[in-house]
Amino acid sequence: MDFNEIIFEALSTLRVNKLRTFLAILGIVIGIGSVIALISLGQGSQAAVSSQIQALGANLLTISPGSQRGGFISGGAGSATTLTLDDANAIATSPSVSDVLNVSPEYSRRAQVTAGSKNTNTSIVGAQAVYAMVHKVSVAEGQFISDSDNARQAKVAVVGPTVVSDLFAANADPVGQSIRIQGQSFLVVGVTVSKGGAGFGNQDDTIYIPLSTAMNDIFGSTSLSSIAVEAANENVMNSVEDQVGYLLLDRHKISQVANADFTILSQNDILSTASSVTGTFTALLSGIAAISLIVGGIGIMNIMLVTVTERTREIGLRKALGAKKKDIIKQFLVEAIILTFAGGIFGMAVGVLISVVISKLVSIPFAISVGSVALAIGVSAAIGILFGWYPAKKASDLQPIEALRYE
């Protein structure tokens, strides 16, 4: 009996009991489907997270104030008020720091903002002109905060698209309108381009004002909340980080690195942390999905064992008429593999469908790799062999006399 015939015969046997065949396949469909969907969604969200982080500016070092230590009392991270404009200027001008393109001193805090009868609570960022370059902020309309705005301590603001929709009527042009921040009136001079994204680091829900205005007029602060340093390229990130770090330690008169009152975070650190988090999450969920795959495989084995018992007479007859062990094993193994293989194909389709729908709903890119498709097909065939082997072996070991006698 050649292979085509074996497959044809297996298919016609499986057709006889359609409901049972369907239920046996269903377990594999669910297993493969959920593995594919979760791997695909995991890859999609990983891509989304890294593109969001890249969009915040590549080659970027962010210096934040650390916790301030005084005796036994330790404030929380960011509580220190040690980063100053002079620090930022020193980084930009010091001969001991090379390969730095831009230095952007920043001060940010949340505040209540009103425009007419509408109000919102949003993030206010005190920025210099260089901020737009460092953080890749583009303006859709009007212009960004300029150096002269900072010099004049001007009451001008550049708003993000989310702020626009929160504060202004639809279709209204916000440029030239005035808004009130902490009770003071600001003239809107620009609107930034939407960058999308949600939650962490959402640049659309932000108001930019001159740094000098933020520190002196609005919040009355002498220290910065962060300094962003743009390095010349990716390869010098580590050396720039070291140079900036030692410069600041020197300026703050701290001899031990462990006692530093600031932290330097590179974009890559954030990226690798974020992708390791999403990676772990994907692996965890895929692991859970893989368990359902095993359960599906056991379902196949169960069905095949029932089939073997039911067809004891048939097996006995086939052996009496000359079927060898390997003929019987082939017959039952092929049936099991067809079941799991069909389950694998359908499961893949279901998984892709689910991940397309979900990636549309939560607006992350749809990603499916050849690897995960190959994995699904390979795993389903392997499950067929693994869980089909025992029933097939059991069938082939039946003694023809016993099997013929079986009622």
Place this chain on the structure above:
Amino acid sequence: MISVSHVSKIYQTGDVEVKALDDVSFEIKKGEFVAIMGPSGSGKSTLMHIIGALDTPTSGTYVLDGENVEKLSDDELADIRNRKIGFIFQFFNLLPRTSALKNVELPMTYGGIDKVEREKIARKFLDMVGLSDRLGNAPNQLSGGQQQRVAIARSLVMNPSIILADEPTGNIATTQAEEIMAIFQKLNNEGHTIVMITHEPDIAEHAKRIIHILDGHIVKDGRDHRQRIIDRKPN
């Protein structure tokens, strides 16, 4: 053709030894039509299993068509059954939901005969048993007699050395049983060797030689079947 010498078969059930066959010897020559008779529990089924290469004896030798069968592996026995023995069972044992044609082809699929040839041979033998208009029918669309005729066609396709029939008429109507026996007579006249297990004397009378078996021993072997010393009650 068939040479059974000093064959014993002992079943071990716990501590109890059951001697199903005890030192049985006989020969069957080519072209003979032999009936093996005996009540249930006499050992005739065990004897049939050994002749049919479905089982091996505990001791003794069995030579079928020049081949020693008593010490072969499962797969070697399967091969012997495929090439040398044509089985006919009491309950027909046709594959359900499978056409008469496919059922008759079944032994050939394990005998390595190609598809086109298989169908040709199967058609020929179904025609011989008078079922050329029932090729596509599944067993449940055939009468008992017709099913047994399909089984007879199936038993012939590999051109076996012997046809081994186990109670071939035990499960079909009397009129159809006569048709089956007529086919057996015809096959025997054409030179086929037939060994038939039965407990029905009327059926056994079609054979040229009757071997009576009781409690694992051959108690009578010969032509004269008017001397019925065997229990006639059906089992």
